Amino acid sequence: MFDKHKIINKVLTNGHTVISSSTINEFREARLMTKFDHRSQLPKLFSDNNLSILPISRxxxxxxxxxxxSSFNKDEIDISHxxxxxFLESLDYxxxxxxxxAINCAFVSKILHDFTEEDNLLPTVSGRMSSLSFDFGINSSKGLFKINxxxxxxxxxxxxxxxxxLSLIEAKNYISDDFLIRQLxxxxxxxxxxxxxxxxxxFLTYTNGVFHLREYAFDDINHYNSLILVKHKKxxxxxxxxxxxxxxxxxxRTKTVKEPEIPFPQANSFERVINLCELLNQKExxxxxxxxxxxxxxxxxxDYYSNAGKYLGLLDIARDPITRQIGCQLTRQGKYIFNTNLIxxxxxxxxxIxxxxxxxxxLQLYLENGEIPNQNQIVEIMKGSKLYKIGAEKTYFRRASTITGWVNWIMNQLEE
Incomplete structure (x- = not known):
């Protein structure tokens, strides 16, 4: 499509180009072709040329x-219980x-009431609707660009x-590093x-029992990029x-197992390991x-996070019997864990772990000293743990960050 319609040349010449749904539909359904909720989902042609796409009409x-x-903040905050x-039987948190x-659970449990500080809160608008007419400025490589x-x-x-x-909620049941500002x-x-x-x-994200709410504001109603974080709470x-x-x-009580003959995990966020397993629990x-x-x-x-799940015995790398594509599925142990209550x-x-x-x-050293061991200490522990095929010194240090991330996750689960 880029070749046929000389998209990059048009953008370089004019700073932008407009394309119709019918033109995109010649190649694939426009609704699917233009759905990029995160930077990581941008096609190579977009990311290599610093391009994005926004709808301007039907x-x-x-x-x-x-x-x-916009990137999500990564600040650690206390969790409110x-x-x-x-009495509810038709809704299972x-x-x-x-x-x-997730939104229904946040409403009936009064999470939304607490977060918005609105005692009288009622559901009013949702679903698809027309934007009507408006214009705004957006940051571009050539300065502020006006879009109608x-x-x-x-x-x-x-x-x-x-x-x-009026609180307008965008919700996701998976963890991400950033989000598409347009959705807000x-x-x-x-x-x-x-x-x-x-x-x-x-913006509401839900994973592994945790509701994370972030309220934003636009410093300038007519500027797409004037987004600021007002507050957030878990x-x-x-x-x-x-x-x-x-x-x-x-x-x-937990016995130490022999290290599996698979690569030691390179997946710093244990929340993301859990989230991947949650998604597999839903989709099989x-x-x-x-x-x-x-x-x-x-x-x-x-690859990193699926291998981490395999390392812990939570998931298997398998092949779809029909398409023959390689994918992931929960193990029996993984399915058992997701049938238990959250604690x-x-x-x-x-x-x-x-x-x-x-x-x-x-973790034992953390509990003894009251702080996470430094990377050198963790690397020494790793070298004495008979890990599978970690040879280079720099590889030990890279993998040590996984141990730091997972141990910190464990400590963050503890009640004060």
């Missing part, structure tokens, strides 16, 4: 060197398989109105022009106890291509 898109994404209504269910939108499609996962504000900006722009109350864009449903005494008991089988295309994983990350699930993850010598000894 049937047209603009391509240019625009800054369309909340209670879930015990332990089995959230969609963004809609005319009846583009807007989708809102959940809209909740209180006495003082277009609904914000639409409803800011329609009502008098404050409009509050909120919530989890109280589901039992996990404290330092229980962790010590797990360390004492995902090809590596599906994981890379549909979630915020680069090709290399898909027991965390304990099972900890048992799997500390059954490996390098992680166990690092």
């Amino acid at each position: 049937g047209e898109y603009v391509i240019g060197s625009f800054e369309t994404f 909340i209670e879930f209504p015990s 332990r089995n959230i398989t969609s963004e809609a269910t 939108v005319e009846n583009s499609q807007v989708e809102i996962d959940g809209g909740y109105e209180g006495d003082n504000s 900006y277009y609904p914000y722009k639409l409803w800011s022009n329609k009502i008098q109350k404050q409009v509050r864009p909120i 919530y989890v449903v109280q589901d039992g106890t996990f404290n330092i005494e229980i962790l010590q008991e797990i360390l004492e 089988f995902l090809t590596k291509e599906e994981i890379t295309q549909n979630y915020d994983f680069a090709d290399r990350q898909t 027991d699930r965390q304990k099972e993850f900890v048992k799997l 500390v059954s490996h010598s390098a992680f166990k000894k690092t």
Whole structure:
């Protein structure tokens, strides 16, 4: 398509180009071809040439060197424990398989009420709707570029109105490094022009029992990139106890296993290991291509995190019997863990991690000294743990960051 319509030449000459859905449909369905929720999903032609694409009407898109994404903050924050209504049978917070269910759970458990500080909060708008007409400026390689939108499609996962504000929620049930600002900006722009109350864009991510809410604001209503983080907060449903005494008991009772003959993990975020397993628990089988295309994983990350799951015995690398494509599926042990309640699930993850010598000894040293061991100390522990095929010194140091990440994850699960 880029070759046929000389897209790059047009962008270099004019700073942008407009393309229709019907033109894209000649090659593949436009709705699928233009869905890039994260930087990692951009095709090579886009990323190599610093390009992005935005809808400007029901049937047209603009391509240019625009800054369309924003990175999530990575600040560590305390988790607030909340209670879930015990009388509900049709909604199970332990089995959230969609963004809609995550939002419903956040509403009925009063997470949204607490976060927005609105006591009278009611669901009002959601689903697909027309953007109507508006224009805005967006940062580009050639300065501020003006875009006019005319009846583009807007989708809102959940809209909740209180006495003082309308909260518009974009939800995801997987972890990502960044997000497409348009998913917040277009609904914000639409409803800011329609009502008098404050409009509050909120991004909700749900994984492994944790609801993470981030509220944003636009410093300039007419500037796409004027996004600022107002506040963020994490919530989890109280589901039992996990404290330092229980962790010590797990360390004492968990036997050390022989290191598997597979590469030592290179996957610093244990939350992402869990999230991949959650996705497999919902879908049963995902090809590596599906994981890379549909979630915020680069090709290399898909391999790293699937191999980490295999290292712990949570998932198997398998081949689809029909398409013959290579993918992942949960092991029997993985399926068992996801059938337990959330606190027991965390304990099972900890048992799997500390059954490996390098992680166990690092955690024990952490508990003895009250702080995470430094990289040199961890590398010395690794060298004495008979790890599979780690030869080069620099490889030890790269893999040590995985141990740091996973041990910190364990400590963050403990109640104060």
